[in-house]
Amino acid sequence: MAVEHPVTTPSGDQTRIHNIGYRSYDGPRLGRAYARRSLYSQSLRGAYGLGRSVKSKVLPMLLFVVMCVPAAIMVAVAVATKAKELPLDYTRYAIVMQAVISLYVASQAPQSVSRDLRFKTVPLYFSRPIETADYVRAKFAALASALFVLTAAPLLVLYVGALLAKLDFADQTEGFAQGLVSVALLSLLFAGLGLVIAAVTPRRGFGIAAVIAVLTISYGAVSTLQAIAEAQDSTGSIPWIGLFSPVTLIDGVQSAFLGASSAAPGGIGPSTGEGVVYVLVCLGLIAACYGLLMRRYKKVGL
Amino acid sequence: MYDPTVARLTYRALLGRRRALILGALPLLLIAISVVVRGLAGADDQTASDLLGGLALATMVPIIGVIAGTGAIGPEIDDGSVVYLLSKPLKRPTIIFTKLIVAIAVTMVFSALPTLIAGFILNGNGQQIAVAYTIAALVSSIAYAALFLLLGTVSRHAVVFGLVYALVWEALFGSLVPGARTLSVQQWSLAVADKVAGGDLITSDVGLTTATVLLVGVTVLATWYAGQKLRALTLAGEE
Numbered sequence: 358m359a360v361e362h363p364v365t366t367p368s369g370d371q372t373r374i375h376n377i378g379y380r381s382y383d384g385p386r387l388g389r390a391y392a393r394r395s396l397y398s399q400s401l402r403g404a405y406g407l408g409r410s411v412k413s414k415v416l417p418m419l420l421f422v423v424m425c426v427p428a429a430i431m432v433a434v435a436v437a438t439k440a441k442e443l444p445l446d447y448t449r450y451a452i453v454m455q456a457v458i459s460l461y462v463a464s465q466a467p468q469s470v471s472r473d474l475r476f477k478t479v480p481l482y483f484s485r486p487i488e489t490a491d492y493v494r495a496k497f498a499a500l501a502s503a504l505f506v507l508t509a510a511p512l513l514v515l516y517v518g519a520l521l522a523k524l525d526f527a528d529q530t531e532g533f534a535q536g537l538v539s540v541a542l543l544s545l546l547f548a549g550l551g552l553v554i555a556a557v558t559p560r561r562g563f564g565i566a567a568v569i570a571v572l573t574i575s576y577g578a579v580s581t582l583q584a585i586a587e588a589q590d591s592t593g594s595i596p597w598i599g600l601f602s603p604v605t606l607i608d609g610v611q612s613a614f615l616g617a618s619s620a621a622p623g624g625i626g627p628s629t630g631e632g633v634v635y636v637l638v639c640l641g642l643i644a645a646c647y648g649l650l651m652r653r654y655k656k657v658g659l
Numbered sequence: 660m661y662d663p664t665v666a667r668l669t670y671r672a673l674l675g676r677r678r679a680l681i682l683g684a685l686p687l688l689l690i691a692i693s694v695v696v697r698g699l700a701g702a703d704d705q706t707a708s709d710l711l712g713g714l715a716l717a718t719m720v721p722i723i724g725v726i727a728g729t730g731a732i733g734p735e736i737d738d739g740s741v742v743y744l745l746s747k748p749l750k751r752p753t754i755i756f757t758k759l760i761v762a763i764a765v766t767m768v769f770s771a772l773p774t775l776i777a778g779f780i781l782n783g784n785g786q787q788i789a790v791a792y793t794i795a796a797l798v799s800s801i802a803y804a805a806l807f808l809l810l811g812t813v814s815r816h817a818v819v820f821g822l823v824y825a826l827v828w829e830a831l832f833g834s835l836v837p838g839a840r841t842l843s844v845q846q847w848s849l850a851v852a853d854k855v856a857g858g859d860l861i862t863s864d865v866g867l868t869t870a871t872v873l874l875v876g877v878t879v880l881a882t883w884y885a886g887q888k889l890r891a892l893t894l895a896g897e898e
Contacts, residue, residue, distance in 0.1 A: 416819060456826055464819050475738075562733050562818040563678070566726045569822050570685060577718045578692050581710055585700050 393491040396482070400499030404465045405506075413468075420461045421507055424454060428511035432518025442528075443519055447536025448617035450515070451508050451543055455604050458547065459572040461507055462500075466551030467564030469496055475559040479654070493650045500552060504544035512536045535615040543607045546639060547572075549646025550603060556653045575602035580622070587622040596627035600638055609635040662749060662757045669731050669761040682726060682765070685719055686773030693777040704788060707781035708860040711774060711792040717845060720770040720796050721803060721825030727765040728807025729817040731758040736892070737815065745892065752886035755808065759882055762804035771796035791856030799848035802874050806844070809881040812888040840864040847874045 399408070405421070406414030431444050451458060473479050482492055516533040520526065554571060555564040579602040586594045599605035599621055612619035613632025619625060627635055674682070693710065700706050732755075735741040744754060774796045778789020806824075810817040832839040833846070840846045841864065849863035850870035863870065 416816065456831055460819070460822065460826070463822065464816075560734055560737075562729055562737070563681075563726070565818040565822070566722060566730075567681060569826070570722050573826060574685060574688065574714075574718055574722070577714050578688065581714055582692065582695065582699075584709070585696055585706055588706070589700055591699070 389486045389488075389491060392485050392487045393495050396487065396492065396495040397499050400469055400496055401502050404469065404500060404503035416464055417461065420457055420464075421510070423457050424507055425511045425514055427454070428514040429518075432515060432522070435518065435524075436522045440522070442524060443515060445515075446617060447512050447515060447532045448539050448611045448615055449620065450511055450536065451540050452604060452608055452620045454511075455576070456573075458504070458508060458543075459569060462504065462547045462551040462572070463565045463568040465503065466500060466548070466568055467555040467558075467561045469500055470552055470556045471559055471561045471564050474556070475561070489651060489654045493647065493654055497548060497552060497647065497650065500548040501544045504548050505541060508540035508544060509537060512540065532616075535611070535617070539607060539611040539615050539617070542610060542639060543603075545643050546603055546607065546646075549643050549650075553646045553649045553653070556650060572603060576604045578602070579605050584622045587625070592623065592625050595621055595623070595625045596631045596635075599627070600635065603642075606635060606639050606642075610639055660753055660756050661760060662753055665744070665749070665754055665757040666761050668744075669758050670765075672734065673727060673730050673761065673765055678730075682723065682769050685723060686769055689715055689719060689773050689777050690780065693780040697780055702782040702785065704782055704785050704860060707778060707785070707788050708792075710781060711778055711788065712849075712861070715770070715774045715777060716792060716795055716799070716848070717830060719773075720766070720799050721829065721845075722822075723770045724762075724766050724800060724803030725807050725818060725821040725825060727762045727769070728804045729811040729821055731762040731804075731808055731811065733811040733815075733817050736812065741892070745889070751889040752883075755812075755882060755886040755889055759805055759808055759885075762808055763801050766800040766804050767797055771800060786860060787856045788860060791852040791861055794855050795848040795852035795861075798851050798874060799844050802844045802847070802878050805878040805881040805885075809885040809888070812885045812892070837864065841869075844874075844877070846870070 402408050405417045428450065434440070435443055445453065473482070479492075483489075487495075512533060516529060519529045550571065551568050554567045558564045558567065579598055582598045583595050583605075586592070586598060596609060599609050605621065608617070608620050609627045610632065611617040612621075612626030613629060613635060617626075619627075626632075692714070696706060696710060732741070735744065745751070771793050775789055775793040778784060778792055782788060784790060803825075807817065807821045810821050814820055828839060829843045829845050833843050846863050846865045847870035849861060850865045850867050851874075853861045853863045854867050865873075
């Protein structure tokens, strides 16, 4: 590439400006949407340790395997014993495996946002043509997608296995679809909560503990209160107590609308009217998480 | 063996700024729930035992232990500022021992004290339940703090491993595989609590002698090994 140097020195005048050949970029600019997509795909890959060191692949992959193995075992048992139905409902699977899901959120949400805060790379992102909303949406969508992969994969294993075991096709497809809707909602909710908590602290370890504390302690507290309410025969209050922890919230939504049986003590799920409240609270929480994240990143590093 | 300056720095790292508030939220929640339960169910020994055993001892003590134990040393190793501490003329085991004392103290204050208060709210220390669970929380605080402090020196992902131990091993495996309960700090401390309370409400799968030996053994070994780890600490860069 030939660089022209149109340097003509006027005689007598010793001041001159050298043109050393810098050029402005005039190639295609990929723009905001491209930057957002890149951030999304990088964060999604990062959530499974892809493109990172071997050490950081261990935990997410291990949790993924732990998520899928029980499903594979159930399928194997169902095929071997020629069972009429799967030992566990599609919608129930995520509730049973909630400890694994919580650990995954707790380990990956801080990984996604805390390090950007700690190494002060957030201002670098915003020097690109993305804005607060793009960053938040990309991170939120990436973690939610990662969680969806984690929670939907065992359901897929169950579904394929159920079809191989020649269980009723229509019945299984309906259950599978309901399960997918419920884990999609769960992914959005958990991702939002995890990111909001993780975005508060630049310390990864503290973020992990805080996320776990919120998810497990709230579940422990709510299920204890529900058990006591059942023992006291005040079964009417059980659904209302369930509103206060993410897991029981999802459980309530799916037992009201997605044909699941509730995991609450005594199997008492919310009625349709209470189910509407559950859905509203769930969607409201997701929206609130998004709003809080937007607020958090309004003035980071400025 | 105890260095006040290191202790002061560790206290500030653990409780400085807003962290004390976050740590304090858990005990407050426990006390709030106890008040609600007392209002709903009245004073009932079985309920009190379930709540203290299920929520306080099984969930809250390990989580606070993880935060305090790994938080006492983990972040310093993580951001490399531990070299300034290590370059001082202090014995490495002294540093570990001091940090252990601080971690134990923080865990006890934020878990055993609320357990006692919650126990008194729930049934006014009927059948010695509040005192028994408080002793269990105190005892397990020591073991958890030592164990998680060791994890903090061994791994960069100490918090995750600590939580995996506390939630997956003790809670999940412990409820499915009876053998796993023998190797669980929670059961060891319950054995001690069982001896103190003497009632039927608190039971443990481990004998008192085994529990005591294991508790002391784990604490001493973990502290010693953490000191050894710190003597030959290599600072790794960010992954």
